[in-house]
Amino acid sequence: MKAEFEIIQPDEGSSFRILHHKVSAGTFRWSYHYHPEYEIVLVFQGSGRRHVGNHLSYYTNGDLVMIGSDIPHSGFGYGAIGTHEEVVIQFKENFLGDGFIRVQEMSAIKLLFERSKQGISFYGETREELNLRFRKLLELSHFERLIELLGILQFLAKSTEYVLLNASDIRYNFSLKDQERLNKIYKFVEDNFRQEIDIQEVADLSSLTIPAFCNYFKKNVNQTFTEFVNEYRINQACKMLLKGEDITDVCFHCGFNNVSYFGRVFREFKGKSPSQFRRAFIEELNQSVSA
Template sequence: MRAEFEIIQADEGSSFRLLHQKVSVGAFRWSYHYHPEYEIVVVFQGSGRRHVGNHLSYYTDGDLVLIGSNVPHAGFGYGTMDLHEEVVIQFKENFLGDNFWECQEMAAIKQLFERSKQGIAFHGETRTILNERFRKLLTLPHFERLIELLNILQYLANATEYTLLNPVDIRYNFSLKDQERLSKIYKFVEENFTQEIDIQVVADLANLTVPAFCNYFKKNVNQTFTEFVNEYRVNQACKMLLRGEEISDVCFHCGFNNVSYFGRVFRELKGKSPSQFRRIFAETNTNLSPT
């Protein structure tokens, strides 16, 4: 089975990504994918399908899984049979520096990362206790959130209530050359998404002709370069919309030169208009606020 390569972007003002969503049945696409980032999936409520590496099973009444770097997996919300609420945390191995995990204090977490190559499902009291800590994580400012993430990783490292989902290391073999090339392309988009992007410039950056670049990108990322740029711009637009900025300002700041086209692309990717997205997200956050 072919896995798609996914490019992850950290949250604004943070060194890692924290995604919180609460959705109804049928809202998730099935997508078997992989990325260099480690991933923690916390399903607070719901039941569905767990597909990590070669392991396929079903969970009920929530889940807590740590997935290693480049381990292929599918979204846990796919096939959910009821309301699904989850937190997903994604971080690169070097998100705190190249040698951070070499500190003796980090030895247990380093071993945890080694086990995560097989995918780890936590259960019992470990999952119950950490559910509350993950909810707390959502309310913290960036610095305290980082410290709490380290505390959670240490807790997981010392936990004994877990199951290894695969018998051997099942990471996706993605060449260093391709990782470096895609990272270079991604960085260029990150630095230039606010303006028009010339595909010839990007192809030159990848040392490919334009046709070869288009084929290469589609094959490895499973979307065209234009689709990728639009998706990146829309994700940036979401952040601006949630800060209360005007839709027209968001449109032009994110590299779109036409408000109606921006609205059409936004709706295609998010399933709703920019104004609907802002209103629904605000209502959802209010409903999910801790009591």
């Protein structure tokens, strides 16, 4: 899978770029790309897919991720459910000059930049706080945005509410063979999730034995293959549920052969039952329409 190089220009009158997207999720085009700019992505709400380096997983109820320079990634709106709204900040390491990152006051932010080489997902109160700050960021002048960006970076640098998405630095110098192999696996799951998946077939597709495949997948994706397949199936189930389809039909259409097991796995990933998920989404949608 070849990542495309993306050219990014700062906003006029600014040293970095801020993007604000609020669109129907189905309009997002999948694009695996990289650029020298660091990137902070905040998805305000909803569910979708994150693909950062070798890590592929799904987020629920919003997301906050920092992506380092030259790390390949795809748009977070791909695979989203309902309306997708996000703010993206893109900036080069030297956006305030070649020496600014080396001054003593930037020591914590310098460590944050180092961690971001693996991709960082933030959660908890950190994400809640930045939900508010990113909303306000859009209303500020260029100078005020600059000051606020420094505050946001320092806030993220001090946070302990994060997980690293990749086991090591995965800037765009990784094995093309690995990317092609993972892309085959993802495509196979996408094409076959409705039926029982034989792990031997996937291992053969990867030119690995079953034990070697299981170790390889866990190392590169930070999930077992079973977890990955179940998460993919549940996210497909969410889309069907929001179209009003019957829960039992959704269960079997998404590759589960037992309604009870489907409900248990759904709750593991979404924190609620299929019926509760659908009801909560409808209530949220009605509130946003009436607001």
